[in-house]
Amino acid sequence: MAPPVSSRTARHPQAYRPAPGSIPEQPGVYRFSDAEGRVIYVGKAKSLRQRLNSYFADLSSLHSRTQSMVLTANRVDWTVVQTEVEALQLEYSWIKEYDPRFNVKYRDDKSYPWMAVTLSEEYPRVTVGRGPKKKGTRYFGPYSHAWAIRETVDLVLRVFPMRSCRPGVFKNHRQLGRPCLLGYIGKCSAPCVDRVSPEEHREIVEDFCQFMAGQAAPMLKRLEREMQQASAELEFERAARIRDDIGALQRAMEQNAVVFADGTDADVVALAEDPLEVAVQIFHVRGGRVRGERGWVADRFDEGDTGELVEQFLLQLYAESDSSSTDRDAVPREILVPALPPSLEPLTQLLAERRGSNVSIRVPQRGDKKQLMETVARNAQQALIRHKTTRAGDLSTRNRALEEIQEALELPGVPLRMECFDISNLQGTEVVASMVVFEDGLPRKSEYRRFVIRGVDGQNDVASMHEVITRRFRRLLDDRAAMATAQAAGGDEGPLLVDPTTGAPRRFAYAPSLVVVDGGPPQVAAAAQALDELGISDVALCGLAKRLEEVWLPDLEEPVILPRTSEGLYLLQRLRDEAHRFAITHHRTRRSKSMVESLLDQVPGLGEVRRKALMAHFGSLKKLRLASVEEIALVPGFGPKMAQNIKDALAASPQREAINTATGEVITDEPLVRPAPAAGPEPAAVGPSDGRAGAGRPDAEPGY
Numbered sequence: 001m002a003p004p005v006s007s008r009t010a011r012h013p014q015a016y017r018p019a020p021g022s023i024p025e026q027p028g029v030y031r032f033s034d035a036e037g038r039v040i041y042v043g044k045a046k047s048l049r050q051r052l053n054s055y056f057a058d059l060s061s062l063h064s065r066t067q068s069m070v071l072t073a074n075r076v077d078w079t080v081v082q083t084e085v086e087a088l089q090l091e092y093s094w095i096k097e098y099d100p101r102f103n104v105k106y107r108d109d110k111s112y113p114w115m116a117v118t119l120s121e122e123y124p125r126v127t128v129g130r131g132p133k134k135k136g137t138r139y140f141g142p143y144s145h146a147w148a149i150r151e152t153v154d155l156v157l158r159v160f161p162m163r164s165c166r167p168g169v170f171k172n173h174r175q176l177g178r179p180c181l182l183g184y185i186g187k188c189s190a191p192c193v194d195r196v197s198p199e200e201h202r203e204i205v206e207d208f209c210q211f212m213a214g215q216a217a218p219m220l221k222r223l224e225r226e227m228q229q230a231s232a233e234l235e236f237e238r239a240a241r242i243r244d245d246i247g248a249l250q251r252a253m254e255q256n257a258v259v260f261a262d263g264t265d266a267d268v269v270a271l272a273e274d275p276l277e278v279a280v281q282i283f284h285v286r287g288g289r290v291r292g293e294r295g296w297v298a299d300r301f302d303e304g305d306t307g308e309l310v311e312q313f314l315l316q317l318y319a320e321s322d323s324s325s326t327d328r329d330a331v332p333r334e335i336l337v338p339a340l341p342p343s344l345e346p347l348t349q350l351l352a353e354r355r356g357s358n359v360s361i362r363v364p365q366r367g368d369k370k371q372l373m374e375t376v377a378r379n380a381q382q383a384l385i386r387h388k389t390t391r392a393g394d395l396s397t398r399n400r401a402l403e404e405i406q407e408a409l410e411l412p413g414v415p416l417r418m419e420c421f422d423i424s425n426l427q428g429t430e431v432v433a434s435m436v437v438f439e440d441g442l443p444r445k446s447e448y449r450r451f452v453i454r455g456v457d458g459q460n461d462v463a464s465m466h467e468v469i470t471r472r473f474r475r476l477l478d479d480r481a482a483m484a485t486a487q488a489a490g491g492d493e494g495p496l497l498v499d500p501t502t503g504a505p506r507r508f509a510y511a512p513s514l515v516v517v518d519g520g521p522p523q524v525a526a527a528a529q530a531l532d533e534l535g536i537s538d539v540a541l542c543g544l545a546k547r548l549e550e551v552w553l554p555d556l557e558e559p560v561i562l563p564r565t566s567e568g569l570y571l572l573q574r575l576r577d578e579a580h581r582f583a584i585t586h587h588r589t590r591r592s593k594s595m596v597e598s599l600l601d602q603v604p605g606l607g608e609v610r611r612k613a614l615m616a617h618f619g620s621l622k623k624l625r626l627a628s629v630e631e632i633a634l635v636p637g638f639g640p641k642m643a644q645n646i647k648d649a650l651a652a653s654p655q656r657e658a659i660n661t662a663t664g665e666v667i668t669d670e671p672l673v674r675p676a677p678a679a680g681p682e683p684a685a686v687g688p689s690d691g692r693a694g695a696g697r698p699d700a701e702p703g704y
Contacts, residue, residue, distance in 0.1 A: 013070040017056045023049040028080040029090045031098070032073035036510055039098035041069050044087040044343075048078050065300065069102045084346035092315050099446075104278070104298045104312050115140040115149045117209055122198055123170070123191045124205045125163040126153055140212045140291065157187040159245040160208035162201065164188065213286060220246060264288060266334040268369070270377035271309060272384040276300060279384035280313050281376050286332075295380070297387045311341030314361070318351055331355040336364050336373055397567055398441030404568030405514070408560055409553065411540050415514035416440055420575045421472075421527070422518040423453070423464045424583035431456060433468040434583035437512075438575050448582060462526045465517055469530035476511060477534060511539055518576050520545035520559075521552050528554040544576045603642075603649045610637055614646070625650050 028048045032041040032055075045051030055062075055070050062070070081087050095103050118124050120136025128149045133139055157164060165173075165180060165188070173180055173192045183190035191201045211219055223246050230239035268283045278300055284292040296313070304312075318331050331354050340363060341347050351359040364370040402414045418438045425431040431453040437444040451471065456463045515531075517523045524543035531539060542560075543552040549569060550559035562569035606614075617635045618624040624632075624646075632643035 013056050013059070013073070016073070016075045018052070018076065023052050023078070024080050025049045026080045027082075027084055027087050028078050029087050029094060030076060030078040031094060031100070032069060032076050032102075034072055035074040038510065039094070039100050040072055041100050041102040042091055042094040042098065044084075044091040046084065048080070052076065052078070065102070072102075084343050085350050088315060088343060088346055088350055095316075104300060104304075104309065113146040113149055115153065115212065117205060119205070123163050123201050125165065125170075126157075126208065127164065127166075128153070138209060154187075155248045156208065156211065157182070158248045160204050160211065161187055161189040162204045162208050163191055165192075264334055264369075265332045266336055266369075267332050268336045268372050268376050269310065269313065270338055270373055270380045271306060271313075272377065272380040273300070273306065273309065274384070277384065277388065278309055279380045279387060280309075281380035281383060282317075283372065283376050284332075285372075293379070295383045297383065306339040307341050310337045310339055311343060311347060314341065314347060314351070318354060331359060333357070333359060335359065335361045336369055337361060338373065338377070339363065398571070401567035401571040402441055404562070404566055405571065408551070408562055408566075408568060409514070409540060409542055411514065413513065415512075415540070417444075417510065417512045418514045418516060418575060419472075419512040420516040420518065420579040421465065421468055422576070422579035422583040423461045423468070424580075425453075425459055425461075425464075431459075431464055432583060433464060434579050435468070435472060436575065436579045436582055438571075438578075441571060443578060450582070461519065462522045465519065465523045466526040466530045469515070469517075469527045470534065473531060473534050473536055473539075476536075514540045514542065516572060516575055516579075517541070517543045518546075518579060519543050520550070524552045524554055544572050546576075549573065603645050605642060606646065610642075613637055 025047050027044070027046050029042065029044045030048060030052060031039045031043075033039050043051070055066070055076075059067055059070075079090065081090060094100075113128055113130050114133075115126065116129055116134075117126050117138045117140075118136070119138055128146050153164065161182075163170065164182065169180065170192050173183075177193060179188065179190035179193050179195070182188035183193070183195070189196045189201060189204060191198070196204070207219065223242055227239050227242040227246065230236075230242060264285065265287065266285045268285060270281050272279045272281075276299065278298050280296045280298075282294050283290050284294070300309075314335065314337075331351050333355075335351075340361065344361060348359055348361055351361075364373050402416070405411070406414050416439060420436050420438075422434050423431065424434070433451040433453055435449040435451070437447040449472075451468050453464045453467055455467050515527065517527050520543055524541065527541055527543070531537075531541065541554055544550075545552060545559070549562075549564075551562060551569075551572065552559050562572075613635055614624070614632075618627060629640065629643045629647050632638060632646055633640050635643075638646075
């Protein structure tokens, strides 16, 4: 289903069509932008003139999704490059930077586990995890199930007893001077108690990685020679242990059947597509065995054929691989696809540069590779069926919810972008606010923002709401003014979404269709006053009160009552609850930090570096309070005098307790260092923390 086109931004393509002869014939990359400057589509072409002219043909001759794109767009820009390889690289960079809504973006249909070996640590460890890859870690997989990885690791650790414990467990046993259970049963070489040196342990790790990479045959032959030698020397116990090790390795290998007799390293890619969506399935074959599988599902917004879909998929899958990284197998020697990409030669050249050696992209014609391709295609077809069955209800429900909100609030159009604001504080201290964004009824977590309220004294949610709305929309006006200035200075140049001085995306350049505040008439009135003071009249506003789930509008004495079964009300509740959760998360972080600082800042000579060392060693105020002066003095950088000063400061400040006015919970001393969140949906919901400008920072600048 093509995204709805806003009547406010729709514009006939001929209105922004470049002048005849102004489009160059060289290869390059082009981008379409909407009226607000947001990039909505990125593409590449061997001939920019030929490709772009096709978008400005008769609308009736265009595909329906292409019609939606060119009608939503307001301008088109392009960049000329020298080669098609440069065009591929620039296209990928722009897609990653701008996240265009009309480009095919392959997203995992689920989270896949990896086997990871942390080579960057002094004593590398093997672990099972999900999520993005980290530098200095070698990955194997992905696999379908985490339990399959753990079974394999359990078998292989018998032969390669490398470390598998967490850093905290490793540190604890090093202090105790005795190994854990795995060290006693022979499944860990116990580097924590120096049974092996770092060099010996790394040799074990290298053998482990060699086996997991599919190079098991030489290792088995070596073990067989050692077993025969031990038997010839009458060392029958050692020969029996080696025999058992060989059996464990063979059992681990049997879990992955041989699919290619020639021991090929390849990725086998298959697609299942319909006019609206495409599902991609990939089997990772290493050493002739299937080492992992993975799947993606994406919306289709253009009429590209299978070859173009394959090209976009390979570009997104492999473009970030680096031949200098430890995960060099990320780009295999051979890639089997259902159809050749149109830019086969430049894409092959690009992937060969990433791998550091030759790469072959081809379509299997017969034999075991053709059979495996058919198996992967069946998996892709099943994945597409499952996805469409699940999504059919979700898509129709979201559309119905947005339409109900539009009708209930009498909005001029469907609220495709909604922003919700919430305030959180603890008895008037550490007042913070959150802004969450929903687009097309779904969370847009990369655009969540946090605010620290500084201009309000005490517990005053109304004044805090006024401040946060003012700061958010003042930034909107500033960005609009900057874009207008850039447009005037550049003549034909349209609005810019990237700050020309920093190169970072503008954070508040997009106006919402609807602003939702958590609260009733007082909060709504404060938000309306802030909008009026800034002269903003084209943004709808409402409030959602918790007590009876009433929707309040400015200047109305009676609330709008939505039925309890209304999908529109349910969507507003989700938006409000997400804003509340995001604000509480931010507030707890600041509360914990301030609680620690308020206790330790008064200790003479205790600076920031020593505070961090103290926090890392004990972990919580409770443990620090229970520690003796001698235990505190054992922390590196501390002595008896400093330890006594800390103990005196803690004794003079009893354990504090308060009630969080937002949740009603009783708060005591918080952990000094919060543990990393477990894998699952909750960490992603905490908000952006990917290093982009302003994303997810706990102390958003005062100018926000």
